[in-house]
Amino acid sequence: GEDVEQSLFLSVREGDSSVINCTYTDSSxxxxxxxxxxxxxxxxxxxxxxxxxxxxxxxxxxxLLNKKDKHLSLRIADTQTGDSAIYFCAESIxxxxxxxxxxxxxxxx
Amino acid sequence: DAGVxxxxxxxVTEMGQEVTLRCKPISGHNSLFWYRxxxxxxxxxxxxxxxxxxxxxxGMPEDRFSAKMPNASFSTLKIQPSEPRDSAVYFCASTxxxxxxxxxxxxxxxxx
Numbered sequence: 001g002e003d004v005e006q007s008l009f010l011s012v013r014e015g016d017s018s019v020i021n022c023t024y025t026d027s028s029x030x031x032x033x034x035x036x037x038x039x040x041x042x043x044x045x046x047x048x049x050x051x052x053x054x055x056x057x058x059x060x061x062x063x064l065l066n067k068k069d070k071h072l073s074l075r076i077a078d079t080q081t082g083d084s085a086i087y088f089c090a091e092s093i094x095x096x097x098x099x100x101x102x103x104x105x106x107x108x109x
Numbered sequence: 110d111a112g113v114x115x116x117x118x119x120x121v122t123e124m125g126q127e128v129t130l131r132c133k134p135i136s137g138h139n140s141l142f143w144y145r146x147x148x149x150x151x152x153x154x155x156x157x158x159x160x161x162x163x164x165x166x167x168g169m170p171e172d173r174f175s176a177k178m179p180n181a182s183f184s185t186l187k188i189q190p191s192e193p194r195d196s197a198v199y200f201c202a203s204t205x206x207x208x209x210x211x212x213x214x215x216x217x218x219x220x221x
Binding site: 030031033035041042043044045048088092094095096097098099100101102 | 140142151152154157159164165200202204207208209210211212213214215
């Protein structure tokens, strides 16, 4: 079955790195995604990784995928106040996305 | 490109009324998805279309919900009759061949 889990909250000091973790259960996922949702807004696609990759870097964002453990992480370097949001991971199987519960990232000045 | 467009952005209605939500996908995209977001259940996929054909509607909660995609640039999600528990934010998303799914701004529905 499909189940995607994330911790609900993360607080990080401004300038530090944030690491948001996610676990999933379906090994047939083709892509894994990270979306960002700011208050009252839609979901913004941040980045995604193909299931046969183990790392992807895009500016301040680094995605790590451990397929054996079914673990996905998003690292945000030099976290800024504008990074405050809810971050969702999602797995894709045959175009269908299953989302995690979301992690609310709070930045401490 | 304007991105995925949804209307209305906010809808307040009374229980029993019909509600129609609208979506215009990104031009050229061939798949369209309807999601619902609530505090209790998070983000749920309701239905998705590929080349205007419904592929999977297993997430549609009840027969009160129906969705159509008469052409590649328009889709509707209808709730008839609406109930208070349908209150949620409804998102539409589109993609071309499945890699990147882009979301619209959502419609916040309140059923009194």
